[in-house]
Amino acid sequence: MISNDELARLDQQDPLRQYRSEFLLAKDSCYLDGNSLGPVSQRVVQKLQDVVTAQWQPDLIASWNKHGWIDLPLRIGDQLAAILGAESGQIACCDSTSINLFKAISAALSLSSGKSKVLTTTDNFPTDRYMIEGLSKLMDERCELVSVDEDDILNSLSDDVAVLVLTQVNFRTGQLLDMKAITQAAQEYGIRVVWDLAHSAGIVPIALDDCNVDFAVGCSYKFLNGGPGAPAFIYAAKRHLESLEQPLSGWLGHRRPFDFSPNYDASSGIAQFLCGTPSVISMSAVEAALTLYEEISVEQLREKSLSLMEVFLAQFHQSGAAEKLTLVGPRDLTQRGSQLAFEYEHAYGLCQALIKRGVVGDFRAPNILRFGFSPLYLSFQDIGFAVDQLVESLRAGEATQAINNQRSVVT
Numbered sequence: 001m002i003s004n005d006e007l008a009r010l011d012q013q014d015p016l017r018q019y020r021s022e023f024l025l026a027k028d029s030c031y032l033d034g035n036s037l038g039p040v041s042q043r044v045v046q047k048l049q050d051v052v053t054a055q056w057q058p059d060l061i062a063s064w065n066k067h068g069w070i071d072l073p074l075r076i077g078d079q080l081a082a083i084l085g086a087e088s089g090q091i092a093c094c095d096s097t098s099i100n101l102f103k104a105i106s107a108a109l110s111l112s113s114g115k116s117k118v119l120t121t122t123d124n125f126p127t128d129r130y131m132i133e134g135l136s137k138l139m140d141e142r143c144e145l146v147s148v149d150e151d152d153i154l155n156s157l158s159d160d161v162a163v164l165v166l167t168q169v170n171f172r173t174g175q176l177l178d179m180k181a182i183t184q185a186a187q188e189y190g191i192r193v194v195w196d197l198a199h200s201a202g203i204v205p206i207a208l209d210d211c212n213v214d215f216a217v218g219c220s221y222k223f224l225n226g227g228p229g230a231p232a233f234i235y236a237a238k239r240h241l242e243s244l245e246q247p248l249s250g251w252l253g254h255r256r257p258f259d260f261s262p263n264y265d266a267s268s269g270i271a272q273f274l275c276g277t278p279s280v281i282s283m284s285a286v287e288a289a290l291t292l293y294e295e296i297s298v299e300q301l302r303e304k305s306l307s308l309m310e311v312f313l314a315q316f317h318q319s320g321a322a323e324k325l326t327l328v329g330p331r332d333l334t335q336r337g338s339q340l341a342f343e344y345e346h347a348y349g350l351c352q353a354l355i356k357r358g359v360v361g362d363f364r365a366p367n368i369l370r371f372g373f374s375p376l377y378l379s380f381q382d383i384g385f386a387v388d389q390l391v392e393s394l395r396a397g398e399a400t401q402a403i404n405n406q407r408s409v410v411t
């Protein structure tokens with residue numbers, strides 16, 4: 001076991017330790033669910049207060065210009081571009097990830113005349129698959145869902161595939177796909193690639209431009225800490241902006257929305273993905289949350305997140321309780337995003353028991369217990385605490401107790 005002294009020493013050496021106090025988290029708890037909903041930070045609280053009381057309240061409609069509200073989607077897009085390895089002008093913050101998937105897949109299909117196959121993985125996040133299904137109903141023969149196992153992606157590429165839709169980090173297993181190699185291999189067959197970065201944005205180093213990605217989408221409420229239901233983002237490579245089409249032609253995607261012209265004329269920039277009025281309050285929270293990345297690099301976060309996961313596994317394996325849970329996904333942590341997932345027969349009950357002990361992870365059907373590791377606010381001592389609670393809960397058999405097995409709507 002790594003001793004408490006050793007964990008304390010690791011914390012002292014941690015260059016990110018000062019950021020814990022930015023986040024408003026309960027003292028005696030360990031939040032391992034930042035991959036589902038990031039916590040609120042001081043800077044976000046301040047920004048929200050400011051937007052409501054110093055902008056909306058006094059300046060009302062003048063705020064659209066005076067406080068730059070109208071520019072929020074592209075301004076945040078450029079903040080995200082810096083985080084995701086893209087040049088500015090290629091990302092917009094808007095809508096939900098699901099809606100952005102609809103737009104990105106449609107746009108990718110619009111560039112693939114004559115081809116209709118949209119390849120994705122069986123185990124992709126459901127919304128990614130559902131949006132392809134919805135599009136195929138709408139587009140008849142021009143969109144056809146084809147599913148393969150994650151291990152068979154490279155073998156399933158062919159000239160008749162139009163679009164490949166992949167999630168970079170599998171939401172269940174935590175497996176990290178090789179964005180550069182897969183994108184390149186797909187493009188050799190003329191396939192356009194859409195990456196979903198929900199579980200990788202802001203936590204795994206990403207180089208969208210360098211990987212020559214066609215389109216990408218992702219959430220801002222997970223590791224980016226933008227707030228519950230915060231607007232998502234969409235990336236389209238500059239080389240496609242003049243030629244693509246996307247069907248959600250809302251007025252703010254127009255070249256000159258304030259001409260109020262009766263006919264749609266799409267903007268030639270990334271703004272063509274904007275449908276309607278930006279959700280100013282939510283976006284302001286995202287904008288404030290992302291300022292952390294002006295001080296910290298994703299590489300720094302990655303380094304600490306790998307260490308946190310390594311310590312978790314080492315402690316757990318030495319505890320003697322580890323054989324009850326099976327790690328799913330790769331043991332090589334460099335092949336994972338920033339989460340560990342374990343298969344366990346009573347995963348739901350164990351998750352509930354741990355929450356009562358102050359260790360918040362989550363459960364994914366049918367039998368997965370997930371722990372997300374966000375280096376911005378987790379210490380090595382937190383990890384020691386979490387493993388102690390896990391081991392004690394397993395020893396006490398709490399997972400099968402009736403009180404830990406009453407299910408709510410959101411798991």
Ligand SMILES: *Cc1c(COP(=O)(O)O)cnc(C)c1O
Binds near residue numbers: 128
């Ligand atoms: C969380 C998640 C989403 C969420 O989509 P929303 O439309 O924002 O609810 C989409 N894709 C993946 C891979 C996710 O993990």
